[in-house]
Amino acid sequence: MNRRPLSSVATALVLLVAQGTAAAQGAGPADTLRVCAADDDMPYTNARGEGFEDQLATLLAQTLNMRLERVGFADPRYLVRDGIDKERCDLMLGADSGDPRLLTSAPYYRASYVFLSRTQDRLELRDWSSPVLATARLGVIPGTPAETMVTQIGRHADSFRYMMSLGGNKAMRNRFVRYDVEKLVRDLAAGEIDVAVAWAPAVARYVKASPVALSAVPVPDARKSNGEPVVFSYDTSIGVKKGNSALLARVEAALPRLRPQIGQVLAEQGVVALGGQVAGSTATAAAGSTLR
Secondary structure, three states: OOOOOOOOOOOOOOOOOOOOOHHHHOOOHHHEEEEEEEOEEOOOEEOOOOOHHHHHHHHHHHHOOOEEEEEEEOOHHHHHHHHHOOOOOOEEEEEEOOOOOOEEOOOOEEEEEEEEEEHHHOOOOOOOOOHHHHOOOEEEOOOOHHHHHHHHOOOHHHHHHHHHHOOOOOOOOOOOOOOOHHHHHHHHHHOOOOEEEEEHHHHHHHHHHOOOOEEEEEOOOEEOOOOOEEOOEEEEEEEEOOOOHHHHHHHHHHHHHHHHHHHHHHHHHOOHHHOOEEOOOOOOOOOOEEEO
16 A cells, blocks of 8 residues: 555656757766656646655756756556656656665655644544544545554544545546545645544645644554554655666765755655654654644
8 A cells, every 4th residue: 555645647658858958958868867757746746847856856866967857647656667667767756665666765754644633623633542533524535544544443434425525536446546635635724624634745735835723643653453554654765777776876875965955845845844854864843733
């Protein structure tokens, strides 16, 4: 199960034309960093380069002294298979650390899922045994660890309709469904739901922009009734094709120099305020942080 839901709806692979030409800039293939990125996966990436991973890709290319070429994909499910494996692009940001399909770098940030609620409601949220979760109107993204635990506490049936609304009430069978994390935060602020549970980097931008103060509590790891662990904190890395150890080594060498810029991007995005941190850093936001 992915730590975050992918969020594009389409089936075709779309290759974007690089900004400028190699000839115009005197760059050959070895001087170009081709980064795989989804075309509609905000707040991470989009075709206009407005996501925070788009920002990080730009910083990485600059640090490596390479020209950035964005290779866009309409359906991120096939980004590794049709992008990395077929060598249409060189690397991807936002990979799960240790993804067995890739060679992955040391993590560049670590984050968790968060319980979100309106600050004015003063809800006591600590873990999945918190009494308020028995009656609160819940909002979670289908296909995430949060849905697993909503099932475990017996709240899946009465939360199902709202979960489906986040995907436009589209069935997942034989298609990819984009789930609207911005709507999740907006509905929470408007009082349509009482508690939202989401991957912090996915919602941080929208929590930060909310006109209503929202409180966030990191979700601790949990267990299913059969003892199986349900993990809510994850490391994020840069992934390259298996066997491309030369590029991975260059990326690994660049990451320590990029830490200050990564921290700035995460802070501007609001991820730090929700407990995220640059990998290797000991600075985290306090549990129960509030953003207005």
